[in-house]
Amino acid sequence: MIYFTLLFIVCTILITYRKRNSLSTRFMFGMIVGWVISFVAYTLYLSKFNYYYNIIHTVFNFSPGTWNYLVLTKFNANMLIRMLNGGILLFTGSLLCFAVSFTRTSKRQANAKIYAVIALLLLIQYAFFDPGLQIALQGMAERLGEPWGERLTLAIHVLERSFRYAGYGMIAVAFGMLLNYYINYPKIRFLKNYALYHILSLIPVVLIHFLLFSWAPKNLVIATYLEGYYNYQQPPIGSYPLTLYVFPYVVFAALTFLVYITFKYNSIEVYHKNQDVQINKSIDTASLGARAFTHAVKNHLLAVRSEAEYLREKHADDSDTAYSLDLMLKSCSAAMESINDAVHKLKSIELNLQPSPLDVPVRQALTRFKQGDPRIQVTVHADAAIPSAYMDTQHMTEAVYNIMENAAESLAGKPDGSVSIHLGLQDSWGMIAITDNGPGMPEEHLDMIFSPFFSTKPSINNWGIGLSYCHKIVTGHDGKISVESKVGQGTTFRIYLPAV
Numbered sequence: 001m002i003y004f005t006l007l008f009i010v011c012t013i014l015i016t017y018r019k020r021n022s023l024s025t026r027f028m029f030g031m032i033v034g035w036v037i038s039f040v041a042y043t044l045y046l047s048k049f050n051y052y053y054n055i056i057h058t059v060f061n062f063s064p065g066t067w068n069y070l071v072l073t074k075f076n077a078n079m080l081i082r083m084l085n086g087g088i089l090l091f092t093g094s095l096l097c098f099a100v101s102f103t104r105t106s107k108r109q110a111n112a113k114i115y116a117v118i119a120l121l122l123l124i125q126y127a128f129f130d131p132g133l134q135i136a137l138q139g140m141a142e143r144l145g146e147p148w149g150e151r152l153t154l155a156i157h158v159l160e161r162s163f164r165y166a167g168y169g170m171i172a173v174a175f176g177m178l179l180n181y182y183i184n185y186p187k188i189r190f191l192k193n194y195a196l197y198h199i200l201s202l203i204p205v206v207l208i209h210f211l212l213f214s215w216a217p218k219n220l221v222i223a224t225y226l227e228g229y230y231n232y233q234q235p236p237i238g239s240y241p242l243t244l245y246v247f248p249y250v251v252f253a254a255l256t257f258l259v260y261i262t263f264k265y266n267s268i269e270v271y272h273k274n275q276d277v278q279i280n281k282s283i284d285t286a287s288l289g290a291r292a293f294t295h296a297v298k299n300h301l302l303a304v305r306s307e308a309e310y311l312r313e314k315h316a317d318d319s320d321t322a323y324s325l326d327l328m329l330k331s332c333s334a335a336m337e338s339i340n341d342a343v344h345k346l347k348s349i350e351l352n353l354q355p356s357p358l359d360v361p362v363r364q365a366l367t368r369f370k371q372g373d374p375r376i377q378v379t380v381h382a383d384a385a386i387p388s389a390y391m392d393t394q395h396m397t398e399a400v401y402n403i404m405e406n407a408a409e410s411l412a413g414k415p416d417g418s419v420s421i422h423l424g425l426q427d428s429w430g431m432i433a434i435t436d437n438g439p440g441m442p443e444e445h446l447d448m449i450f451s452p453f454f455s456t457k458p459s460i461n462n463w464g465i466g467l468s469y470c471h472k473i474v475t476g477h478d479g480k481i482s483v484e485s486k487v488g489q490g491t492t493f494r495i496y497l498p499a500v
Helices: 002-015 023-046 050-060 064-072 077-103 108-128 131-144 148-183 189-213 241-314 319-346 359-368 393-410 466-476
Strands: 221-223 230-232 354-357 377-382 388-391 418-426 429-436 480-486 490-498
Touching: 023 077, 023 189, 077 108, 077 131, 077 148, 077 189, 077 221, 108 148, 131 148, 131 221, 148 189, 241 319, 354 359, 359 377, 359 393, 359 418, 388 490, 393 418, 393 429, 393 466, 393 490, 466 480, 466 490
Parallel strands: 377 418
Antiparallel strands: 221 230, 354 388, 418 429, 429 490, 480 490
16 A cells, blocks of 8 residues: 555646646645655654554555564654654645635735744644653653642643644635635636636545544653653554554545546646637638638729729719719728728737736727717726736737627617626736626537637628637737626626736
8 A cells, every 4th residue: 555655645746736836836745745754754653663563564565574674773763753743734734825825816915924823833833742842841740740740741731632633723724715715716617627626636635644643743752750761652543443444445545536636627627728729720720711811802892992983983973873882882991991800810919018907908998999889888897906917908908899899789779788897816817807788698609709700790890800819819918718608698708817
């Protein structure tokens, strides 16, 4: 079973986290380091009690030769106890700090104070369980005699239990924060799945650690009447026979569970990446076809416009003919503008990224926005602290403007139409949400909404290019764009950009 345990640790390190520079990742690796330190120190400390071989062999599958070597090696017991307690406290504290950093990314200054409090509590516990301090306290209790010596001994036992229950409390609070974060998370599929994956991947890690070290940290050294001679206590591994027999199967089941969760998460992640790649490929393919297609169409439109202008001059006295020819010329102009707009939006785009608050492109889009129906109400809501992101404000303004125009078109003729824009921070993403109370879209359209030339409003002026352009701009900023819609209830587009 030692091999399954090591494989479990390696898999956790290799596949659980990819963002090596984030604070949450560092706390996760703090958990892994604490797990390894406590596991190694625990095994070496057990080698002091040779009669534990049968137990060790059952749980960890050590060979007799390996175990004999460990037994004969004179390890410093005090150092092993310090390593054991330090690893356990590092694991518990890192778990709680991970939960804080993962669920409160927008409150970094406040989080720093929480980390400091957690670190201080861990240092106090580590100092309290240090063998040197425990020996000193026991000696002081012996010298004080009754009744103060007994009171000091009772206080030591109470503190030991309190610190142990504080560890249980840290684990409970950490999972409580993560579950609350997942339950109250906005209904954005890929971000919600990301949060759920992190929560589920922690369950087997914490479960195995708790099965091994539910009794720790614990004072394992007792002073004797002879100065310099101490009794080292046996860990209560033999007190839980059921745990010993169940533990190997739990490790195997936990490893299987972790691999399954990782596979499911990877398949979800690959799906979203492939979806983005397919949309971008279709945009690039449409761009190549559009250049050849529009060149031919433009030639035909120019010929039609030239003939229409000639006929309008020739039949200037015929009002009905002149009226029809004017309509033809206007249609040609509108078609030419639509072609030029499509080519502009489908062509390769160079982005000039500069740090800018999210409200800049929204305000610029609002100044350009012309409501087709004055009854449409436009409102803007922003968090107290508006996040910033690296962006090309010109292209991002165009993307926001396109979504607002689509919303306004869907509300045409609606007496109580409204468009609501919300600016805020979700996790480490700056968010621009644009919501309308229009007719909405059926679910089968949502997967195609960003594809070039797909539109629910076909017309000579609408080629279904605007949302493809928005997708290209947002993904070019290393962002995400999502859409939620229900028939009869309206539509919400959300733009996510990495906050700085």
